[in-house]
Amino acid sequence: MTVWTHVFGAACEREGEERRVRWGFLGASQIGRTLAPAMRAAGETLAAVAARSEQRSVAYADAEGFERTEPDYQSLLEAPDIDAVYISLTTDAHVPWSIKALEAGKHVLCEKPLAMNAREVGQLLAVQQQTQRQVMEAFIHPFHPQFDFVRELVTSGQLGELRAANAAFLSRFDKVDDFRWSRERGGGALFDLGCYAVSALLLLLGQPVVWADAQQAFLGSVDVTTTGLLGLPGGMAVTLACSLQAATFQQLSITGSAEHLVMSRPFSSINSPTTVTVGQHQEHFAPVNPYQRMVAHFVAAARGEEPLKLNLTHSLTQAQVLDALFSSATNNRRIWLVPGPGVDDEI
Template identity: 35%
Template sequence: MSTSAQDPKSSESITPVRWGVLGASNFALKVSLPSMWRGPLTQLAALASRDIGKARAAAESLGIPKAYGSYDELLDDPEIEAVYIPLPNHLHVKWSARAARAGKHVLCEKPIALSAKDAAALVDVQHETGKRIAEAFMVRYHPQWQQARDWVRSGRIGELVSVQAAFSYFNRDATNIRNREQVGGGALYDIGCYAVNTSRLLFGREPVRAMVLVERDPEFGTDRLTSGLLDYGGAHLTFTCSTQAVAYQRVNALGTKGRIEIEIPFNAPADRPCKIFLDDGSTLNCSSAKVTSFPVVDQYHLQSEAFSRAIRTGSPIENSIEVAVGNMRVIDALFRSAESRRWEKI
């Protein structure tokens, strides 16, 4: 690992940020951490698990030099500057706050909290500590989403009036945390949050009310099929997410003069190019759609590099804790709607 790297936005060299990791989940070991390790600004320096044997095995597999048998031990390490938190959802607020108060910047997996109130508490912690706290919505760093946002802002599809999103997979493993209600499992927290986050990105404003229909698993109690509607004031998001349906994802953004379709919007592959479509609607069989392909990129790599750069330079964070609070306000309203069976204000 090099000791410095070039900032693509300047000629100044930037010292890599020394990161610690709380937890050794399969997702972290197989997806996010290998991607972070490849970044010249991101130096994975330590990993902690409540099981020291698991921590050592995980650290060794990734070439991470230090392993700790408790999260607090890692937070006590004065060499660690930033912490990545891929713990179960119900632990996010607790350990994000502890990490910041231990003097570490925090990048926490989504959802960063299970309510807007708890997310807002982390805004207070950020102000208290001066440490940056962000929610890990890696999709915002992928160039396909940045291009889609630029097209909307520049009026390439006219006025954006509707975003339609679908995201699903099939998982009925009772031991999987996504199927455990008490730790924040279920479709809306796990994947529906992407539809909320990216629609807010494209519209560039907050929705005013929400309505949802929820089907819960009779054994797990989690929402296994959730379909929602957000009112952006004359424009809408409609979405369906499911933990018990065929694996699929797609986003369509409909404007008054055209549409944008994102083929693999959320789990964008890191080993092959991605493509999105810009269609003027002149044909109904989509033959009028023009394809834009993007070079191979890894959105987890881009995310950690951007966060490391923000720590060193003070540059803005794409998905700050304030943005995260906005997402949780919407999710709170959707869950309220599931109970009230009516529109809920956000």
């Protein structure tokens, strides 16, 4: 007997049969065109989509295979047959609509970055604890097999004592009519690409960030390039770089007292082979679809079958680091995330 009433609400109660999760999309985004086929491949149902206009919703639903459209976001959330929602709106809308979705009894998979700041993540966490629904930031890098491989090397001590790490994610983004060029809506390099670097460093190194230093170059109101230095316990510091106006490049490296490790495609590797170089050895990984693996994991977590790999505690810590990087660049000084030498430098 399969009864998922506790997990998915009354709409999901089924006995004697497996039940596909019925997904609703808030937003008809380009990234959703990658996620929608991954959901179908994972055995999920694309039930409904709501976008800024009916014309946009209909075109998206026809192209991606949704059963229907809804006239607006709230109508989709109120639909009793929707079990979970995927939110791919502008960053400033992520937390407000995630909260509404939780209050409507839906599980939430939300595009990165999850929030505009750590305060918003804290608000979302409070609602999530009240509703007992799952919320996850839609990063794909932890769901590629190479990520588990690297994390095992780090945690097992095979690299030796950690000495340095670096993460870079750079690209050239030329689309002019896009929210990424609006700071108020969550645009800029640090939000759009730097969040990957911060998330990966936190997950792989398993250490808290003590302080942050950053420099930013701007185009209008947004940072087109951010470089940062993050201090870890014991005096170690790691570097990160992100840009919306650079030759496309991504890499993550970790150096220990015994070995040096390089991930050539740590963040975006859908259906492409990847290689992790450890000293003189290369570990090769066959192409996989990390979006499909992410969806399968999220559904399993919503069913109560496994804990979330990326819970809101991780998202909160990541947001705190992003806040510190922004503050450092704005104020031109080191920002301490734990009590440091100057109380005025703390956030």
